[in-house]
Amino acid sequence: MRSNNVTYLIKKGVSSVWKNFIMSFASFSILLVSLLQVSVTVLLILNVNIIMSNIEDTNQVAVFVEDSESESEEQHQKKVEHIREALTNNEDLTDVNYISKEDAAKKWSQAMSGPSADLINMVPGGNPMPETFTVRVKNIENIRATVAAVQNIEGVEQVNAPYDFANSLVNIKKTFSLIVFAMLAVLIIVSIVVVSNTIRTSVFARRNEISIMKYVGATNGFIKLPFFVEGCFVGILAGAASWGLTWFIYNSVYSLFTENVTAWQMLGFSNLIPFENLRLPLLLANCVVGAMLGAAGTVISMNRYLKV
Amino acid sequence: MVDMKNVNVHYSSGVDALVDVNLHINDGEFVFIVGESGAGKSTLMKLMMRELTPSSGRVFVNGRNLGTLKGNKIAMFRRSIGVVFQEFRLIQDYTVYENVAFALRVADSSNKTIRQRVPYVLNLVDLGPKAKHKVRDLSGGEQQRVAIARALANDPGLLIVDEPTGNLDPKRSYELVGLLKEINRCGTTVVMITHEHNLVRYFGGRIINIDKGSITFDEMIGGSDYYEE
Numbered sequence: 001m002r003s004n005n006v007t008y009l010i011k012k013g014v015s016s017v018w019k020n021f022i023m024s025f026a027s028f029s030i031l032l033v034s035l036l037q038v039s040v041t042v043l044l045i046l047n048v049n050i051i052m053s054n055i056e057d058t059n060q061v062a063v064f065v066e067d068s069e070s071e072s073e074e075q076h077q078k079k080v081e082h083i084r085e086a087l088t089n090n091e092d093l094t095d096v097n098y099i100s101k102e103d104a105a106k107k108w109s110q111a112m113s114g115p116s117a118d119l120i121n122m123v124p125g126g127n128p129m130p131e132t133f134t135v136r137v138k139n140i141e142n143i144r145a146t147v148a149a150v151q152n153i154e155g156v157e158q159v160n161a162p163y164d165f166a167n168s169l170v171n172i173k174k175t176f177s178l179i180v181f182a183m184l185a186v187l188i189i190v191s192i193v194v195v196s197n198t199i200r201t202s203v204f205a206r207r208n209e210i211s212i213m214k215y216v217g218a219t220n221g222f223i224k225l226p227f228f229v230e231g232c233f234v235g236i237l238a239g240a241a242s243w244g245l246t247w248f249i250y251n252s253v254y255s256l257f258t259e260n261v262t263a264w265q266m267l268g269f270s271n272l273i274p275f276e277n278l279r280l281p282l283l284l285a286n287c288v289v290g291a292m293l294g295a296a297g298t299v300i301s302m303n304r305y306l307k308v
Numbered sequence: 309m310v311d312m313k314n315v316n317v318h319y320s321s322g323v324d325a326l327v328d329v330n331l332h333i334n335d336g337e338f339v340f341i342v343g344e345s346g347a348g349k350s351t352l353m354k355l356m357m358r359e360l361t362p363s364s365g366r367v368f369v370n371g372r373n374l375g376t377l378k379g380n381k382i383a384m385f386r387r388s389i390g391v392v393f394q395e396f397r398l399i400q401d402y403t404v405y406e407n408v409a410f411a412l413r414v415a416d417s418s419n420k421t422i423r424q425r426v427p428y429v430l431n432l433v434d435l436g437p438k439a440k441h442k443v444r445d446l447s448g449g450e451q452q453r454v455a456i457a458r459a460l461a462n463d464p465g466l467l468i469v470d471e472p473t474g475n476l477d478p479k480r481s482y483e484l485v486g487l488l489k490e491i492n493r494c495g496t497t498v499v500m501i502t503h504e505h506n507l508v509r510y511f512g513g514r515i516i517n518i519d520k521g522s523i524t525f526d527e528m529i530g531g532s533d534y535y536e537e
Contacts, residue, residue: 001416002417002418004418004419005416008413208397209399212397212399213410213414214383214386215357215386215391215393215397216387216391216410216411216414216458217385217386217388217414217415217462218383218414219380220379220380220383222383
């Protein structure tokens with residue numbers, strides 16, 4: 001096709017948006033609502049994942065060092081160093097901290113109040129607190145395997161891990177992912193159905209124009225191009241508008257969680273993603289998905305009127 | 309130009325629209341196809357413009373077997389013929405100029421060709437001064453002439469005209485057929501479908517009568533000077 005005719009068809013497509021304003025506005029509105037729902041859901045997923053990660057990061061595993069009376073001080077130090085090295089080299093672990101018997105006793109005393117604080121000094125045989133390493137498991141889903149590996153390090157007496165916490169968190173994450181993906185799938189399917197039905201009404205109103213084009217010898221591509229451009233254009237406009245609305249809604253919610261910090265922070269809400277970090281990718285995604293939905297809806301709706 | 313061999317058209321409703329039709333139209337002829345409503349005239353036209361394929365038999369236009377055309381080849385074929393419909397089938401939102409130019413754009417003509425060809429065909433149908441008018445603002449007769457201009461835009465070898473006078477008063481009808489005769493004199497084959505026998509008698513020429521899907525009459529008759537309102 002000659003470039004002058006391609007330019008002509010693109011111009012026709014854009015001008016049709018204003019010419020068929022009411023139908024274009026209907027398509028625009030439906031696309032806007034659909035894209036808004038998808039954007040908000042995606043932001044929800046991203047933030048819930050961040051919150052989950054924050055909660056996940058609070059897991060702490062205590063590794064108790066074997067306390068043998070028969071070994072010398074030097075041998076004991078070597079054992080502690082061996083455990084430290086094994087923990088540090090384990091790629092599934094992070095934040096390795098050593099707590100000596102003295103530090104542990106001090107912490108215990110600080111945690112107690114009043115006369116109970118001195119109880120630790122009254123234990124026969126001296127300080128009963130164990131030497132400990134605290135570590136964090138990077139991937140909580142693998143906590144059992146990781147802890148088993150730690151348990152096998154020579155010189156480790158016992159490992160205390162928050163299995164219940166890990167199980168609950170993994171279950172919550174799985175359930176949430178399932179619900180969210182089901183929601184997204186339903187949203188996208190409903191959007192496509194509603195959008196293509198709205199556009200079908202618009203195309204139906206112009207079926208006469210389409211049949212005339214066929215009678216004078218227009219190819220399907222020639223007929224589809226302006227409609228395709230029109231669908232894309234309406235989709236991009238709806239995408240941009242949806243992005244603007246998402247920005248407004250998200251910032252309102254963001255301020256609510258970040259300005260009144262105390263209660264929400266405790267629940268892990270302090271690290272919500274600022275909209276600025278997602279501004280461009282979200283704008284691009286909205287416009288691209290909008291254009292695709294608009295164009296696909298138009299072209300699918302047209303096919304039945306091209307059989308002349 | 310047009311060749312139909314043992315053509316039958318059977319609709320799914322059970323109607324036999326055409327029964328064993330054999331027809332040959334030579335280049336440069338002017339042919340009236342007449343018959344009562346429901347006789348099969350429109351089916352014949354649909355076959356010639358490849359809107360329909362026969363249930364059996366073969367249809368050739370410009371040497372092309374229309375039954376074998378598929379997809380974009382149908383579009384290419386339609387660019388080589390001109391069709392004028394009774395109900396005009398113009399894009400009402402477009403201007404007169406745009407409607408005619410559209411047929412040229414469809415045929416992928418350059419802007420230069422469009423700029424030259426559109427005023428030429430509009431002057432041919434005496435609509436040059438109305439080029440910028442919206443089609444919806446024109447009278448029935450004027451719209452019919454826009455439809456003829458559009459059909460002529462790509463300089464077709466065959467012009468098929470379906471009941472062109474159906475929406476016109478008698479005087480405009482005679483003028484319009486006069487115009488089609490002029491176009492025919494320039495070398496374009498014209499097939500005009502009509503049920504107005506007065507017009508046919510007045511202009512004369514090759515007359516094909518269809519009745520109940522069959523050709524019952526195919527003769528040359530002379531015209532008359534009798535102008536019947």
